[in-house]
Amino acid sequence: MVIEENVSRFALRQGLFVIEQSGDTRRMANADDFVPAT
Numbered sequence: 001m002v003i004e005e006n007v008s009r010f011a012l013r014q015g016l017f018v019i020e021q022s023g024d025t026r027r028m029a030n031a032d033d034f035v036p037a038t
Helices: 005-013
Strands: 019-022 025-028
Touching: none
Parallel strands: none
Antiparallel strands: 019 025
């Protein structure tokens, strides 16, 4: 799945987890100090 950069930034600002494709695997786009929304 490919998402646009602005969609990823919006999700991060909303406190959502963001998983991005990285080659044949996936990675979390969230920073190490990320605090999810409750």
